[in-house]
Amino acid sequence: MLKPSGTLLFAEHGLAPDPGVRAWQHRLNPLWNRIGGGCNLNRKIDEMIVRSGFRLAELATEYAKGLKPLSFIYWGRARPA
Numbered sequence: 001m002l003k004p005s006g007t008l009l010f011a012e013h014g015l016a017p018d019p020g021v022r023a024w025q026h027r028l029n030p031l032w033n034r035i036g037g038g039c040n041l042n043r044k045i046d047e048m049i050v051r052s053g054f055r056l057a058e059l060a061t062e063y064a065k066g067l068k069p070l071s072f073i074y075w076g077r078a079r080p081a
Helices: 019-035 045-051
Strands: 008-013 054-063 072-080
Touching: 008 045, 045 054, 045 072
Parallel strands: none
Antiparallel strands: 008 072, 054 072
C-alpha cells in the first residue's frame, strides 16, 4: 500500500504512438501476454495510472533497444490525487 505522501515509480511496456507499431502490438499481445507472464504491450499506461487515482508528476516514453512492438516504455513518477 502506498502512503498518501508516497510516490509511485513505474516503468511499463505500453501502447506506442506510431500507428504501424500499434497494429503489431495489438496482433502480438495475446501471445505476449501468455509467454510474458501476463504482461501487455497495448495499454496506455499514463491513462491507467490517472484512472487509478494518481496524478502524474513525471512521465517519459521511449523505445528501448529491440523490436519496436515489444519495446515501447512508459516511465515516471505519480502521486496520489
